[in-house]
Amino acid sequence: MINIDYNSAILFLQIFCGLMFLIQIYYFLFPYSRLFKSNKQQNKLPENTNCPPLSVILVTKDSASMLKENLPSILEQDYPEFEVIVVNDESAGEDEDILKILGNRYHHLYRTFIPKSARYVSRKKLGVAMGIKASKYDWIVVTEPYCKPESKNWLKSMSRNFVPGIDIVLGYCNYDNGNGIFTKRIISDMLMLSMRYLGKAIGRKPYMGIGRNMAYRKEIYQQHKGFYNQLTLSRGDDDLFINEIANKNNTKVCVDSNSIMRMPLPEYKKIWKDDKIGYEVTGNHYRGKARISNSIETWSALLFNLSAIAVLCMAILNNEWIFTACTLAAWTIRTIIVMTVFCKTAKAMGENVSGYLFIYDIMRPLYSLSLKIGYITRHKSDYMRK
Secondary structure (H helix, E strand, O other): OHHHHHHHHHHHHHHHHHHHHHHHHHHHHHHHOHHHHHHHHHHOOOOOOOOOOEEEEEEEOOOHHHHHHHHHHHHOOOOOOEEEEEEEOOOOHHHHHHHHHHHHHOOOEEEEEOOOOOOOOOHHHHHHHHHHHHOOOOEEEEOOOOOEEOOOOHHHHHHOOOOOOOOEEEEOEEEOOOOOHHHHHHHHHHHHHHHHHHHHHHOOOOOOOOOOOEEEEHHHHHHOOOOHHHOOEOOOOOHHHHHHHOOOOOEEEEOOHHHOEEEOOOOOHHHHHHHHHHHHHHHOOOOOOHHHHHHHHHHHHHHHHHHHHHHHHHHHHOOOHHHHHHHHHHHHHHHHHHHHHHHHHHHHOOOOOOOOHHHHHHHHHHHHHHHHHHHHHOOHHHHEOO
């Protein structure tokens, strides 16, 4: 009787494991493999000659050292006609000093500031809105003071997609490569996030963007009344805004090697964690099925591994070698597929994390759980406009 019960349990777990395996293949392989394929295709394209004038907008707050290091790389882009607008959010005097010095060298650099009286709206959204209002051109490229393009052809690369019918262009950004487990983890995490939202945008299902490397038309911003629908939140000027305005026809993705943006590693883990929790907050407001499908992919990975371990333990103890072989085969196939996609994408995007990705793949459901717990335990006022 005990053997029959064990056999039934093993069979049930084997079927469940197989179901999780199929879910993993469907939700991981097809959308997430698009990023490195698109990178390969775009790198083969001839030099871009479609270069409409554009405006680059940054909002700075006490970022003098970052402006000094990164802003020249933006101002010195190999692009025929563009302006750079820096909006100063009550920074200390150093930010303004750096901007004055750079303004004497670069005549296409313009600066403005957020009034101190603006207290009842998200200052980041207000900064972007002021930059757009001050801009002269139809195409708006947004980034951050701490971001630096890897190439002088960053703007040329992005503008390749500034064609009729396209209103949004999403680009890739990740941290500077470095050593240490935490560094590998956050680079892998950003790589995974990019595989998700850029992969789905390539598949004509855009659902978010990140304001470190993206562009959109001023016209679509005005048509949707800017950030009007996100005014109650301190975040949302990038991901929620794109979630509102993007559709399968008006969004393109730019991921060739010239379009990559880099940002410095966070000085403290808390900075990175707060940023991740911020996206957890805005993610709860996304329209569409993307958030559900992302959760299904993450938790099916955990359930697959747990059920595979359970089947192996029970099958080996009961000498059920067919179950053992089938489970090992499924685990091996899934691991090969996931690691191939991960490693090819990491190589294509210039990330030196291939040796860590196996650990990250196993741990990412737990990382996701810790972020959700961090979000739940925060006070609601932490996410409201400031």
